[in-house]
Amino acid sequence: MKKAIITGPTGAVGISLIYELIDKGIEVTAVCRINSKRLSSIPDNSLVKIVECNIDKLETLIEKLPHDFDVFYHFAWNGTYGESRQNLKLQAANILYIIDAVHVAHALGCTVFIGAGSQSEFGHVEGVLHPYMPCNPDNGYGIAKLDAGRMSRLECEKLGIRHEWCRILSLYGPYDGKYTMVMSGILKMLHGEHSKYTKGEQVWDYIYSKDAAKAFRLVAEKGKDGAIYCFGTGKTRLLRDYIYAIRDAIDPKIEIGIGEIDYYPNQVMHLEADISNLTKDTGFIPEYSFEEGIKETVDWVKNNRKRYENAEE
Numbered sequence: 001m002k003k004a005i006i007t008g009p010t011g012a013v014g015i016s017l018i019y020e021l022i023d024k025g026i027e028v029t030a031v032c033r034i035n036s037k038r039l040s041s042i043p044d045n046s047l048v049k050i051v052e053c054n055i056d057k058l059e060t061l062i063e064k065l066p067h068d069f070d071v072f073y074h075f076a077w078n079g080t081y082g083e084s085r086q087n088l089k090l091q092a093a094n095i096l097y098i099i100d101a102v103h104v105a106h107a108l109g110c111t112v113f114i115g116a117g118s119q120s121e122f123g124h125v126e127g128v129l130h131p132y133m134p135c136n137p138d139n140g141y142g143i144a145k146l147d148a149g150r151m152s153r154l155e156c157e158k159l160g161i162r163h164e165w166c167r168i169l170s171l172y173g174p175y176d177g178k179y180t181m182v183m184s185g186i187l188k189m190l191h192g193e194h195s196k197y198t199k200g201e202q203v204w205d206y207i208y209s210k211d212a213a214k215a216f217r218l219v220a221e222k223g224k225d226g227a228i229y230c231f232g233t234g235k236t237r238l239l240r241d242y243i244y245a246i247r248d249a250i251d252p253k254i255e256i257g258i259g260e261i262d263y264y265p266n267q268v269m270h271l272e273a274d275i276s277n278l279t280k281d282t283g284f285i286p287e288y289s290f291e292e293g294i295k296e297t298v299d300w301v302k303n304n305r306k307r308y309e310n311a312e313e
Helices: 014-021 055-064 082-086 088-107 140-159 181-190 208-222 237-248 276-281 290-309
Strands: 004-007 027-032 047-053 071-074 114-119 128-131 162-168 170-172 206-208 227-231 269-275
Touching: 004 014, 004 055, 004 276, 014 027, 014 170, 014 208, 055 088, 071 088, 071 208, 082 088, 082 140, 088 114, 088 140, 114 140, 114 208, 140 162, 162 208, 170 208, 170 290, 181 237, 181 290, 206 208, 208 276, 208 290, 227 276, 237 269, 237 290
Parallel strands: 004 027, 004 071, 027 047, 071 114, 114 162, 128 269, 162 227, 170 206
Antiparallel strands: none
């Protein structure tokens, strides 16, 4: 891999992947939304080129870019949190956009197409999430992600492109969304606000963004055509243990409200990734403990708080 293109590159995974790739001397073209307020997050590096293009105009990249890329990472997605996940027209449009992305990848010379899936594709499962277990998503976002993975795989087969679909379970790290459990908790604690949580009995698997970036690079280099990979650590802890670790990274004296709010209806209580095929195919092994990753994340928020809090989602 010498040249990669990434759509939707300004989130936690995208930024970490850019750093991972340029560290290996790989050129990166970052395709960002027009007038995105997150453009300043993209590393200023001679190996990185920024191209502004909205997700519904990806085919215009064929005329703008050289046709000598190797790998296409598709992270761009409209409606990733809150009520937008149940906006069915919005979610359905994402499926069309990923088909466009496959055709762009083919036109630009890419031999590998990698899509970012989600644990939401599985639906409500009380157990370890295996890449090839039956999926029964229960929201528009999960349904669209599942169909996007399947349809982009079919399109890649027709065009002779290697396809891999990577389902991210629970990820944290710098540049992540402000409304996630990890980042919202960090912000509240830094502001001295009281943080309320459920009893935290959920059994969870969090992966640090830098580890996920390494996995995405390895999948491009060594992944198997048509494979589905779950991204996690393969290890679990109670959710309240993660919350205490966040608190301890900021100030062990902070009081947090464990058990002060109820679980969501139909609350998922077990979220663990089976990463055995990911490790077998690519050699991926997570490097960061949660304590190491959360310390880096807290430090990053402290150093970038004003810009981060004012940034758009």
